[in-house]
Amino acid sequence: xxxxxxxxxxxxxxxxxxxxxxxxxxxxxxxxxxxxxxxxxxxxxxxxxxxxxxxxxxxxxxxxxxxxxxxxxxxxxxxxxxxxxxxxxxxxxxxxxxxxxxxxxxxxxxxxxxxxxxxxxxxxxxxxxxxxxxxxxxxxxxxxxxxxxxxxxxxxxxxxxxxxxxxxxxxxxxxxxxxxxxxxxxxxxxxxxxxxxxxxxxxxxxxxxxxxxxxxxxxxxxxxxxxxxxxxxxxxxxxxxxxxxxxxxxxxxxxxxxxxxxxxxxxxxxxxxxxxxxxxxxxxxxxxxxxxxxxxxxxxxxxxxxxxxxxxxxxxxxxxxxxxxxxxxxxxxxxxxxxxxxxxx
Amino acid sequence: xxxxxxxxxxxxxxxxxxxxxxxxxxxxxxxxxxxxxxxxxxxxxxxxxxxxxxxxxxxxxxxxxxxxxxxxxxxxxxxxxxxxxxxxxxxxxxxxxxxxxxxxxxxxxxxxxxxxxxxxxxxxxxxxxxxxxxxxxxxxxxxxxxxxxxxxxxxxxxxxxxxxxxxxxxxxxxxxxxxxxxxxxxxxxxxxxxxxxxxxxxxxxxxxxxxxxxxxxxxxxxxxxxxxxxxxxxxxxxxxxxxxxxxxxxxxxxxxxxxxxxxxxxxxxxxxxxxxxxxxxxxxxxxxxxxxxxxxxxxxxxxxxxxxxxxxxxxxxxxxxxxxxxxxxxxxxxxxxxxxxxxxxxxxxxxxxxxxxxxxxxxxxxxxxxxxxxxxxxxxxxxxxxxxxxxxxxxxxxxxxxxxxxxxxxxxxxxxxxxxxxxxxxxxxxxxxxxxxxxxxxxxxxxxxxxxxxxxxxxxxxxxxxxxxxxxxxxxxxxxxxxxxxxxxxxxxxxxxxxxxxxxxxxxxxxxxxxxxxxxxxxxxxxxxx
Numbered sequence: 034x035x036x037x038x039x040x041x042x043x044x045x046x047x048x049x050x051x052x053x054x055x056x057x058x059x060x061x062x063x064x065x066x067x068x069x070x071x072x073x074x075x076x077x078x079x080x081x082x083x084x085x086x087x088x089x090x091x092x093x094x095x096x097x098x099x100x101x102x103x104x105x106x107x108x109x110x111x112x113x114x115x116x117x118x119x120x121x122x123x124x125x126x127x128x129x130x131x132x133x134x135x136x137x138x139x140x141x142x143x144x145x146x147x148x149x150x151x152x153x154x155x156x157x158x159x160x161x162x163x164x165x166x167x168x169x170x171x172x173x174x175x176x177x178x179x180x181x182x183x184x185x186x187x188x189x190x191x192x193x194x195x196x197x198x199x200x201x202x203x204x205x206x207x208x209x210x211x212x213x214x215x216x217x218x219x220x221x222x223x224x225x226x227x228x229x230x231x232x233x234x235x236x237x238x239x240x241x242x243x244x245x246x247x248x249x250x251x252x253x254x255x256x257x258x259x260x261x262x263x264x265x266x267x268x269x270x271x272x273x274x275x276x277x278x279x280x281x282x283x284x285x286x287x288x289x290x291x292x293x294x295x296x297x298x299x300x301x302x303x304x305x306x307x308x309x310x311x312x313x314x315x316x317x318x319x320x321x322x323x324x325x326x327x328x329x330x331x332x333x334x335x336x337x338x339x340x341x342x343x344x345x346x347x348x349x350x351x352x353x354x355x356x357x358x359x360x361x362x363x364x365x366x367x368x369x370x371x372x373x374x375x376x377x378x
Numbered sequence: 379x380x381x382x383x384x385x386x387x388x389x390x391x392x393x394x395x396x397x398x399x400x401x402x403x404x405x406x407x408x409x410x411x412x413x414x415x416x417x418x419x420x421x422x423x424x425x426x427x428x429x430x431x432x433x434x435x436x437x438x439x440x441x442x443x444x445x446x447x448x449x450x451x452x453x454x455x456x457x458x459x460x461x462x463x464x465x466x467x468x469x470x471x472x473x474x475x476x477x478x479x480x481x482x483x484x485x486x487x488x489x490x491x492x493x494x495x496x497x498x499x500x501x502x503x504x505x506x507x508x509x510x511x512x513x514x515x516x517x518x519x520x521x522x523x524x525x526x527x528x529x530x531x532x533x534x535x536x537x538x539x540x541x542x543x544x545x546x547x548x549x550x551x552x553x554x555x556x557x558x559x560x561x562x563x564x565x566x567x568x569x570x571x572x573x574x575x576x577x578x579x580x581x582x583x584x585x586x587x588x589x590x591x592x593x594x595x596x597x598x599x600x601x602x603x604x605x606x607x608x609x610x611x612x613x614x615x616x617x618x619x620x621x622x623x624x625x626x627x628x629x630x631x632x633x634x635x636x637x638x639x640x641x642x643x644x645x646x647x648x649x650x651x652x653x654x655x656x657x658x659x660x661x662x663x664x665x666x667x668x669x670x671x672x673x674x675x676x677x678x679x680x681x682x683x684x685x686x687x688x689x690x691x692x693x694x695x696x697x698x699x700x701x702x703x704x705x706x707x708x709x710x711x712x713x714x715x716x717x718x719x720x721x722x723x724x725x726x727x728x729x730x731x732x733x734x735x736x737x738x739x740x741x742x743x744x745x746x747x748x749x750x751x752x753x754x755x756x757x758x759x760x761x762x763x764x765x766x767x768x769x770x771x772x773x774x775x776x777x778x779x780x781x782x783x784x785x786x787x788x789x790x791x792x793x794x795x796x797x798x799x800x801x802x803x804x805x806x807x808x809x810x811x812x813x814x815x816x817x818x819x820x821x822x823x824x825x826x827x828x829x830x831x832x833x834x835x836x837x838x839x840x841x842x843x844x845x846x847x848x849x850x851x852x853x854x855x856x857x858x859x860x861x862x863x864x865x866x867x868x869x870x871x872x873x874x875x876x877x878x879x880x881x882x883x884x885x886x887x888x889x890x891x892x893x894x895x896x897x898x899x900x901x902x903x904x905x906x907x908x
Binding site: 041043049052053056057060061063064067068071072074075078079082083084089090091092093094095096097098099101102105106109110113114116117119120121122123124125127128176177178180182184185187188189190191193194195196198211213214215216217218219220221222223224358 | 441442445512513514518519520521524525607608609611613614615648649650651652653654655656657679680681684687688691692695696698699702703705706707709710712713714715716717718719727730731734735738739741742744745746747748749750751753754755815818819820822823824825826827828829873903904905906
């Protein structure tokens with residue numbers, strides 16, 4: 034029997050997979066025991082007290098037994114609270130980003146997954162990640178809702194247009210892991226598949242180095258097909274010219290945009306206070322807002338400050354910044370976030 | 379109306395027009411039953427088509443066609459069948475009789491509710507005929523704003539049907555408060571009525587929210603006002619909050635009446651007083667209350683805040699307590715009973731078996747970390763089918779067989795009833811038990827095609843759906859047959875104690891010849907005092 038159920042087991046390929054499975058198993062056995070108590074009781078009563086003749090047998094007058102009902106309720110309450118707490122503890126670990134994570138930008142669009150590394154390397158429906166190193170996916174959607182789901186990791190996060198969501202994981206098994214889109218997104222929802230390839234760290238370094246060298250030499254290897262032209266917007270932007278075939282870092286594109294879009298008029302990157310706060314060393318730190326609350330300047334805060342600048346204004350500044358909603362494309366927002374991130378944190 | 383002979387039964391006399399203008403709660407109940415069972419058949423056909431596509435890998439229908447199939451299956455089953463069927467059909471028929479009244483408090487409003495329901499249904503049918511809808515029954519934004527299909531007809535249909543539910547709920551609440559016969563105290567009401575009462579409260583309070591949500595959606599589609607689409611400045615996750623603020627309580631609109639029927643059937647066929655009347659009655663209200671504050675458990679991976687996830691997971695766990703009390707009490711009721719395994723009882727036992735699985739698998743999904751893995755997989759599909767079909771539909775079928783002799787004065791054929799029940803029970807488990815494993819293996823829901831590792835279980839699941847189909851085909855056939863050829867039903871074939879069994883089968887237009895006076899509770903079985 035146990036062997037039979039093994040064929041339904043998925044590999045445990047992330048640090049969380051084993052923990053999530055442990056709680057799954059606990060709930061499974063709690064459920065199994067409760068189910069058996071009810072069903073065995075039911076079947077036994079049906080057999081033991083079945084009506085034998087046409088006329089019913091006399092039955093006793095029992096209207097309930099409050100102590101039994103209360104004890105069932107109390108025992109159950111304790112069990113479900115334990116399940117809740119266990120689930121919550123593991124969940125907080127799932128959502129906590131590890132310092133020094135390898136960051137990858139992920140864009141879901143009908144019906145493919147795009148990946149962009151911090152060195153500017155882009156891939157479609159396939160991503161390489163090193164084993165044993167924490168990875169943070171910073172995810173956005175170009176159109177409708179999607180959900181990034183890796184069953185081997187037991188992890189999933191919806192991808193929402195107009196905001197960033199993130200998914201943290203540390204892979205512990207090399208090999209190819211299936212990525213599904215788990216949130217219904219239209220015609221080819223079931224074909225929105227990708228592969229996460231987990232490799233040894235050395236192999237990952239080599240994979241990136243080879244590409245970087247090729248790019249700097251202007252080589253356009255066979256990989257060109259997977260790495261370019263899925264992002265048509267960067268080229269038409271005069272402020273971000275391509276420097277030959279040299280790799281374009283998202284942060285560099287962001288720096289060019291920062292000047293081209295006039296951000297420099299109000300925001301320094303040196304610590305000097307102009308009309309707006311300086312952006313030096315802001316990312317990842319808490320800032321005081323003018324309603325006396327505090328917020329951590331993460332990807333979503335930077336994004337929101339571009340699209341809805343009046344919403345959370347830094348303490349001591351006037352709400353005078355115009356919105357860039359509709360002016361900046363999603364890809365450009367990604368680049369600006371990368372630039373602001375690069376200003377030290 | 380005064381010309382009607384009140385000694386006739388409610389089915390006699392008058393043509394189609396007298397039915398369409400009737401103010402008799404029993405006729406309106408029957409009209410609801412015909413409509414909802416027809417929609418159930420349509421929704422069932424869509425379900426069979428969905429399973430047919432998934433029988434093997436590779437396309438049978440185009441992806442867009444498949445997407446419309448599962449959307450229409452969901453939308454029709456939820457809005458046009460499972461929400462109205464028990465309260466509006468069986469509730470309408472038996473609520474006034476069980477409290478010893480002549481009719482509901484507002485008979486004209488009752489008829490209006492039926493027409494509103496039919497107009498809303500017509501719009502949804504129009505959506506099907508004008509190309510279908512492909513958004514899923516949840517209408518998640520921004521997909522539903524951009525989809526080129528008939529979203530507006532479908533959502534307007536949902537909007538209009540909502541009013542029918544609100545008015546029926548209001549009617550029932552007032553009827554229960556104002557029209558109980560002398561001696562029929564709240565604590566002497568059959569548990570079916572407690573369940574209908576709790577349901578009515580949810581319908582009145584929650585349904586307006588889905589109305590508002592669908593209107594906002596239509597305004598966004600037509601006038602391009604940015605509520606939900608980030609391109610227009612909206613927030614897509616806001617829609618999910620609005621949607622589930624209604625649709626989670628709606629889950630209890632669906633299940634509570636089924637629980638009510640099971641409470642009736644178990645006592646009658648065990649000849650035992652219900653175990654823990656007050657616990658079952660008030661747990662219905664407790665579930666209704668909690669149902670309003672757990673909607674966020676549909677959104678654990680939607681990007682809502684960790685604090686919200688903490689609270690929604692915690693509150694969701696609380697639902698387990700009143701629910702388990704009910705299951706425990708039904709089982710305990712059978713202890714030392716005299717158990718009569720007629721078809722209604724078989725369905726009630728099937729309810730306990732299947733609903734227990736449905737309820738327990740809810741624990742997996744309420745636990746935050748496990749839900750991160752299982753959310754939006756076939757595990758969820760299996761879970762809610764165990765609750766909705768294994769629970770509500772089994773409860774409905776128990777009630778339908780239990781009250782069929784009263785409603786139409788004819789007995790259904792017992793042997794065929796048992797056969798059809800067995801087919802449905804076996805087919806159901808084959809169809810949906812397999813889907814728990816598919817979900818655990820990571821197969822996402824709403825997939826037109828799947829990877830090869832999911833093939834064997836999907837094939838088994840589809841074969842199961844054919845058993846269910848065969849079971850229902852037999853049932854529909856013998857129910858219609860019994861209307862003409864079934865044995866004449868006595869007034870009280872089950873020897874039950876509630877008021878509807880004290881009057882003729884089928885009842886006369888005014889139900890009671892003189893107002894009944896109630897002196898005991900509804901389940902006074904048990905000759906042996908202990």
